[in-house]
Amino acid sequence: MNIHQELKYTKEHEWVKIEGNRVTVGVTDYAQEQLGDIVFVELPDVDDEIGTGDSFAVLESVKAAADVYSPLTGVVAEINEDLLDEPALVNSEPYGNGWMVVFEVEDVEAIEGLMTPEEYSQFVAEQE
Amino acid sequence: MENLNKTPLYQQHVDAGGKIVDFGGWALPVQYSGILEEIDAVRNRAGLFDVSHMGEIVVGGEKALDWLQSMLTNDIGRLVDGQVMYTLMCYPDGGVVDDLLVYRFNAQKFLLVVNAANAEKDWLWLQQHCWQGIQLENTSDTTAQLALQGPEAEAILQKITDIPLDQLGFFRFVHEANVAGRSCLISRTGYTGEDGFEIYCRPDVAAPLWEAIMEAGKDKGLLPAGLGSRDTLRFEANLPLYGHEISPEISPLEAGLGFFVKLKKEADYIGKQALIAQKEAGLKRRLRGLEMLDRGIPRAEYPVYNEAGDQIGVITTGSFSPTVGKNIANALMDTSYIEEGTTVLVGVRNRRLKAKVVKLPFYKREAK
Numbered sequence: 121m122n123i124h125q126e127l128k129y130t131k132e133h134e135w136v137k138i139e140g141n142r143v144t145v146g147v148t149d150y151a152q153e154q155l156g157d158i159v160f161v162e163l164p165d166v167d168d169e170i171g172t173g174d175s176f177a178v179l180e181s182v183k184a185a186a187d188v189y190s191p192l193t194g195v196v197a198e199i200n201e202d203l204l205d206e207p208a209l210v211n212s213e214p215y216g217n218g219w220m221v222v223f224e225v226e227d228v229e230a231i232e233g234l235m236t237p238e239e240y241s242q243f244v245a246e247q248e
Numbered sequence: 249m250e251n252l253n254k255t256p257l258y259q260q261h262v263d264a265g266g267k268i269v270d271f272g273g274w275a276l277p278v279q280y281s282g283i284l285e286e287i288d289a290v291r292n293r294a295g296l297f298d299v300s301h302m303g304e305i306v307v308g309g310e311k312a313l314d315w316l317q318s319m320l321t322n323d324i325g326r327l328v329d330g331q332v333m334y335t336l337m338c339y340p341d342g343g344v345v346d347d348l349l350v351y352r353f354n355a356q357k358f359l360l361v362v363n364a365a366n367a368e369k370d371w372l373w374l375q376q377h378c379w380q381g382i383q384l385e386n387t388s389d390t391t392a393q394l395a396l397q398g399p400e401a402e403a404i405l406q407k408i409t410d411i412p413l414d415q416l417g418f419f420r421f422v423h424e425a426n427v428a429g430r431s432c433l434i435s436r437t438g439y440t441g442e443d444g445f446e447i448y449c450r451p452d453v454a455a456p457l458w459e460a461i462m463e464a465g466k467d468k469g470l471l472p473a474g475l476g477s478r479d480t481l482r483f484e485a486n487l488p489l490y491g492h493e494i495s496p497e498i499s500p501l502e503a504g505l506g507f508f509v510k511l512k513k514e515a516d517y518i519g520k521q522a523l524i525a526q527k528e529a530g531l532k533r534r535l536r537g538l539e540m541l542d543r544g545i546p547r548a549e550y551p552v553y554n555e556a557g558d559q560i561g562v563i564t565t566g567s568f569s570p571t572v573g574k575n576i577a578n579a580l581m582d583t584s585y586i587e588e589g590t591t592v593l594v595g596v597r598n599r600r601l602k603a604k605v606v607k608l609p610f611y612k613r614e615a616k
Contacts, residue, residue, distance in 0.1 A: 156476070157284045159535075159568035160545050160575070178597070180545045182283040182314075182568060184478050204543070 121244065124215050129240035130191045130233045135215060138228055143192060146219040147210060148178065150244050156181045158210045161203040163221065168196045170223065172232055177220055179210060192231040194223035196232040249275050255300035256392050264472045272365045274301040277474040279477035286477035287570050289593040290440050294398030294465055295473030299439075299446070300454065302390045303367025305360040305374065308383040313355050315379050317515035320350065320506045321500060321523070327352040332419040332435050334508055336500045337370070338519025342526055343496035346370050347488060347505075349437060351421055361393075363490050377518070392454035396461060397444030397473075397481075399613075404465040405445055413445075428460035439478065441485025441615055483565045484610030486537075492548060492564045493535060493578055498556060501526055502580065504535045504608070531561070533561065536586045538577040538594065538610040546577035549596040552603075560585050563594065572609050577603070 125225035127135040133151035137144040152158065162178040170176045176196070200219050203209055210218040225231070235243060249268060252275040261268060265425070266277030276298065279286060289295045307316060316324045322335035331352055337345040346366040351359035362370045363542055371386050378384060396405055402413050408428040413436075416422060421435035432449035462470060479489065488494050494503045501509060501523060511524050541548060545564030554560045561581030569576050585592055588607055593600040 127254075156279060157282050160543070161285075162544065180568070182570070183264055183278070185545065185547060 121153070121241075123237045123241055125188070125237050127215065128234040128236065129243075130189075132189045132191070132233075132234070132241065134188065134191060136191060136234060138231070139224050141228060142197065143194065143223045143225050143228070144219050145188075145190070145221050145223065146214055147188060148240070149214045152211045152214045152218070155179055155186055158184070158207045161207045161210065161220070163199040163201075163203065164196045166199060170194060170196060171237065176212070177237050180207075188220065190223070191233055192223060192225050193227075194225040196221055197224040198222035202215075253301070254558065256451040257298040257300060257394075257458055258459050260455060261489075266474060266538055269475075271301070271475055274364065276301060277318065277472075278476045279474040280472050283474070283476040284459065284570050286471055286473040287480055288480055289469060289471040290342055290398045290473055290477065291444055291571055292399065293469035293471075294396060294400040294404055294444075295440075295471050295477065296458070296461055297395040297475075297478055298393075298458070298589075299395050299475050300392040301364035302393050303370065303386075304361040304389040304393075304448070305362065306358060306383075306385040307358045307360060308385070309381050309383055310356055311379060312358055314515070315382050316350065316358060317373065317513070318517050319377060320348075320459075321510065321517060321519065322350075323351060323354075323510045323513050323531070324358075325513075327356050330420055330422070331394070332399060332421055332437055336494070336505065336508055338500070338517075338523070339496060340522060342499040342501075342519045343523035344490070344494040344498065344500060345373055345496075347490060347494060349544070351433075351435065353423060357538055360565070366490060381613065389530060390450065392449050393453045394447045394449075394454065394458060394461065395438050395440075395444065396447065396465075397438045397440040397442045398470075399443060400465070400468040400470070401442070401444040404461065404468050405434070406462040408460050416546055428456060428464075428543060430457050430460075430470075432457065437501040440481040441487065441489055441609070441611055442481075452572070468587075480567055480569065483567060484569050484576075484609070484611040486578075489565060499523060499526060500582065502531055502533055504533060531583055533580050534583050534586050535564065535578055535580050535608075537606045538563075538566075538579050538592065538603040539606045540575040540577075540594070540601060540603045541591070542603075543575075544594070544596040544599065544601045545575045546594045546596060546601075546603065552579050552581055553595060553600060554585060555593065560592065567609055576610050578608075581605075
């Protein structure tokens with residue numbers, strides 16, 4: 121399993137990259153592995169207001185749909201439109217071109233449940 | 249996984265990297281390398297499935313044929329020795345007990361192959377309605393089953409059997425075949441819409457047979473294939489799944505399986521009168537194919553609405569279809585909306601997405 125050192129992680133298997141008040145969110149390598157082949161991604165609209173714990177996107181594999189939950193309260197600043205045509209990017213490049221959404225956040229400190237790479241690695245090991 | 253039933257191929261699945269899930273009480277692989285890759289293999293080369301969880305019941309006795317005629321909707325009297333037939337078994341009200349394959353060895357001996365999830369229920373139902381002099385034997389625990397499916401299936405299997413497979417017709421079987429030195433039954437049947445074979449054997453020879461077939465298929469691109477791909481393959485080819493397209497509440501006529509329901513058959517089988525009445529009264533709902541026009545994937549149990557917003561049906565199976573390259577579904581719908589080209593709306597979570605009624609099957613392999 122691939123875990124990037126410069127990112128933070130949530131218990132719902134999202135990765136989070138914080139740059140000032142812009143926060144990029146995607147799902148982890150572990151999550152994409154568990155979901156299997158992603159064939160469809162439903163993303164929010166730009167300017168949507170998302171609350172902590174809300175489902176802001178849906179990843180659909182051949183067999184099932186899985187919600188992606190927001191670890192933060194913020195406004196959608198950017199969505200990765202490439203995923204609409206090429207959902208498999210979530211499988212092939214979960215930390216790169218498979219990113220999902222950029223949020224603009226007022227209170228970066230309030231982001232919930234973030235783990236360091238070491239903590240996330242430990243967390244996943246406990247799930248197995 | 250400890251409490252689950254395991255097939256004799258469990259270790260093969262684990263060794264091949266299968267992702268094991270609880271499938272109706274059975275520990276079976278949902279996928280190995282990936283569902284899309286496995287679907288591609290079956291459509292273009294070959295895939296090998298473990299379907300040992302299926303149920304098998306042997307029917308014997310002088311009146312075996314007559315009794316089966318009284319239990320099953322298709323005309324079993326048309327079967328010749330060595331032939332297989334798809335049929336349904338119904339309740340008195342026309343709902344479906346199960347769909348199954350009937351193998352005829354001779355007029356006094358048949359094999360029924362039933363769905364794993366229904367095996368126990370079917371067994372009780374058959375016993376309950378059994379006639380004097382009919383012998384029933386549940387051989388599920390002593391039978392393993394492998395399904396080799398795909399355009400290369402014949403070439404692969406031919407490497408390890410002397411049976412001239414090019415002479416084995418569709419829905420025909422050879423009872424005492426020898427595959428890689430093991431005794432088994434081979435039928436030209438399957439659940440994927442591709443050419444292929446189902447191979448029945450004793451549990452103790454299942455693993456060596458699996459290995460021999462995988463070895464024979466190595467240079468043909470054969471992959472082990474899991475239940476995830478099996479479900480999508482059968483759906484693309486419009487093969488029904490019990491509990492989805494057919495059930496105690498959905499009759500075979502509603503499911504579009506009228507071809508396998510012989511209303512004019514002489515024998516008065518269970519459900520016949522109800523099905524005749526249903527046909528005469530006119531069907532109120534009917535299974536149809538949907539193709540999504542808006543972006544989104546329809547899934548089982550999602551509601552279907554007309555453009556005025558009234559619910560007119562429900563999705564029975566839905567998925568992205570890699571072979572067709574579209575998001576498609578089966579839907580059981582009010583017959584006012586089943587004409588090809590009709591636009592309907594599918595409730596996908598909190599949105600209502602446009603879809604249109606299309607012809608089934610979604611996928612049909614080209615004739616040889």
